[in-house]
Amino acid sequence: MAIIGPNGAGKSSLLHAVAGLVDVTGHARLGDTDLLATPVRERRVGLVFQGQLLFPHLSAVDNVAFGLRARGESKAAAGAVAREWLERFRIGDLAERRPRELSGGQAQRVAIARALATDPDVLLLDEPFTGLDVSVQMALRIELGQHLRDFPGIALLVTHDAIDALTLADRVLVLDEGQVAQVGPPAEVAAEPRTAHVARLVGLNLVADGDDLMAFTPDAVVVSRTEPEGSTRLRWHGPIATLAPHGDAVRLLVHASPDLLADVTPAAATELGLVPGAEVWLSTKATAVSRYGARAGAGGTGR
Template identity: 85%
Template sequence: MTAQLVADLEVADRVRAAFTAEPGEVLAVIGPNGAGKSSLLHAIAGLVDVRGSARLGGTELLATPVRERRVGLVFQGQLLFPHLTALDNVAFGRRSRGEDRRRAEAVARDWLERFGIAELADRKPRELSGGQAQRVAIARALATDPDVLLLDEPFTGLDVSVQMALRIELGRHLRDFPGIALLVTHDAIDALTLADRVLVLDGGRVAQVGPPAEVAAEPRTPHVARLVGLNLVPDGDDLISFTPDAVTVSLAEPEGSSRLRWRGPIATLAPHGDAVRLLVHASPDLLADVTPAAATELELVPGQEVWLSAKATAVSRYGAREAGR
């Protein structure tokens, strides 16, 4: 049985993150570009210099030679060995540990079967589609029976329909995976559907940790708020979040003391379902949904100064920092 992972890592001057992950848990790592998400995974895998500690039960991973760490890594670009077949790619990890060819290939065939691509066993990577190649890459990582599975944006670059199918498949395998899975993603759907908990990195530091629904309901960074379609406004020691459809757009300053209000120019307008979604540079940037009729009546165009307001009863207010952080 895989043990708990307790990590406190510092990668150069870019990332400083402390967290824990439990056996059988999928921990999604999200944050803006440059937040240090991939660096965190690469540190655990031994691909970058790192200070600190990453204890897996009684084993210190950082003191363990990279080849001896029971860690599986899936990159966003597959990175399969081009000269090997799909079968040999999946068997590679076990063969490199000294397992005999027959046993390694049997395990590899089993994993190709689980991903529904057993008939592709003899194909080289250049003969595979992007989705097929990524299935092979994930099977290669899982075939080694890792204690920790590191998934670095595994759906990036794939067609939307392929992403959806692969997300469902991966979710099925992760439910049966006894180890710890760390999933770096930029997509809220991945975090909400695959993860047991979410770790938010911002500026190389941990900004928030919690169950997906909790993080989505009370985001503590603008990036997460935007991912889940919420507005986020700092207000002293509190944060205020609210949906774009809770915002009223007007050309004149709104009246009434019960309304929160902001002013700024329209940056963009775009269709959003049955509404027109505005991005307004209102310090901070805010989203507002209006009906097409209202957009036409107000003659809204990019660059136009508008007032935004929301009823105090339509916003959620909570502490800027999590309890205990």
């Protein structure tokens, strides 16, 4: 399950609660076991932080073996399991290196191997790709996806990247101000977002209209300096906040109550004199808009 939402929504707090790093009330049930009522040392949980957070004085293999050694495994047995995991992540030749001798991607592979080596029932991944180069993120995402497919337990992945949610998760949980705003399969959440944050992640505009929400793509928006004509068009008005290249287009962010995205060609941007602060009209055909209920799919619909 991918957990997404804006900063401060409670994503990391949720993971830390399951891991026992913060005191909370409530329940976190795994089968017949309430993890929150289980002593922290007895919770079969693996946790991967952003930024690796390896033990700097230990080698890669000893970092991976740490959890097993803490459970009482012999050095030889724990080391054998650790080396096997390093081989799975294709960094077996780096077993004796200290964290300072590893690249960011290599160190994060060690951190993930350390979490998996203890055979956890729950794997908690808190933005594991943050701070890595884009190419390294892509490679590690593919590798992690392969391991998650074989992982028999539950994995919770906190992310700010829609790609992670769409490619790694079976379900997506959307948090907003500590509350569950939406939960469902990735494709469903992406197609019918119920918060502005998720809509922005997947590149959609989202407008509330009574009990309904309207979602539409930036390239379905027409930008003009005068109010558009025609009763079939939905329209908004406001100043341009930012302009930025977006593929072959120029993407505008307009403060139009709500903020909306619009894509125009570079030629159109020049012809219309589009600059930050310029007042513009945005419009779209009703046929280009997807309408759906604002409440459907929100709340406790997931297990």
